[in-house]
Amino acid sequence: MITVDRFLRYEELTSSLHEVAAAYPNLVAVSSIGNSHEGRDIWLTTITDSATGPHDEKPAQWIDANIHSVELTASASALNLINRLTAGFGEDPIVTTALRTRTFYIVARVNPDGAEWAMADSPRFRRSSVRAWPWSDAHRSPGLDRMDLDGDGAIRTMRIVDPNGGWVCNPEEPRQMILAPIDGTDAQRYRLLDEGVVQDYDGFTVPTPRPPQGLDMNRNYPAGWGTNVTGSGDYPGSEPEIAALLKAMRARPNICGFNAYHTSGGILLRPSSTKPDSALAPLDLWTYGQLGKRCTELSSYPVHSVFEDFTWDKSDTMAGASDDWAFEHLGVYSWTTEYWDLIHAATGERSSTDIWFLGPTAAQELACLRWIDTNHPDHYAPWTPFEHPQLGPLEIGGWDWLYTWTNPPLPCLAAEIAPHADFAIFQALASPAIEILQAKATRIGEDAWLVETGIANTGWLPTTVTEHARKQHLVLPLVAEITGADVVGGTARRELGQLSGRSALQFSGTSDGTPDRVLARWTVRATPGTSVDVTARHPRGGVAMATIELV
């Protein structure tokens, strides 16, 4: 089992994945899909029961994680899914069925470089890539450079006495900084800055520029990509990590579902990030609702549209994200899982969608502080005097952001991620699945037979997966082919279109019909005793085969 109650550095992550592949050779394969900016392999773990067919002949669920450097819980959750699948095979009937009939593609760490920086003894937090951008010479603008200055291994907050500061101590709890009243106060006021040094300090101003590594790889996908979006990169797919992911996903047309693991928020996000729900097909919205509510049942994470619920300014949207690309270009139901909500841990209440723009309220932050004091006191440090090299005497203290707001304190990690393995398995099992339910041959002449094959989609989703994919013709049709005898009056290979699943059954009225079925028929000439093989193949529904004796 891979360790998932703490965060793994790259070397341990790599060796753990290879150990799992060695321990479960019939289930697990680990391969590199490309290299990060600093040259680390990006590992893809492919999991399926190879005894029931190769990975690319089964519908697949794609999971990737940790595109953002500090969102390490995402990696732990991807690794936990690997554990769940390998340990559950042959033990847990749902896992066994899932691996016999489906494939899981798991990239446990999209951004190994950024994660290494975040986990270094002297950590550096970057949004995503460590590639210098937009200045390729890593030109640093003057201002605050976030780092662990006092050497306690965490990047916290500096508070500086400032008569024009925006913060005062909460009289109820003096460690907590709250906003100074609008109409002023006699209380001591402070300015708060991230722990760090000030480059090129002019003695008065402290700008807070983006770091020289200013990319956001989750804005680099070719979905509404634009240079107006912060950190979007040089062009869509310009980053080696994203190019590798795009190539790997495009090479796997059997992908039927997608989930990108992130932190934080304790929410399941779905497309669109750039369009209102009214621009999505109603059937896709309905299906998103059906699938998403399972995640809410399992984990209590609510489901939100990024555009509808997390876009403060509707004219300034978050384009170039992976889930939008997966929905719009692959045509699959895609999600972004944002793990962990400290406010929920502290209060039992899910935080409102405003938190992305406004941060926690003073009351919420206080509840979190009380909860941390009781449960994980090391993660909030007392304000301690520090002689700053540029700013002079100040105090460093407050939240250890990495293990409070951004990721859970480690003792909470395993419980936080556990339900999401079940959701991944659930979504995999919702995918279409091609089966041959009936195969027969009727002799119609001395050396002639009518071969009939009844093919069905036994999955929940249609073979197109999404309505968007159907409308945009993103998915190739079902193909059935007969071999072993001469076909008369037609072709051995038949294109049979798309098949419904059960997902839209309640829209069909009182009579179901058989939109999930198709009958493929051939007239063949052969000598008695010959057997013919029929193969039914769909890029998303997998491959089914039948052998029929001509007697």
Ligand SMILES: [Zn+2]
């Ligand atoms: Zn993220």
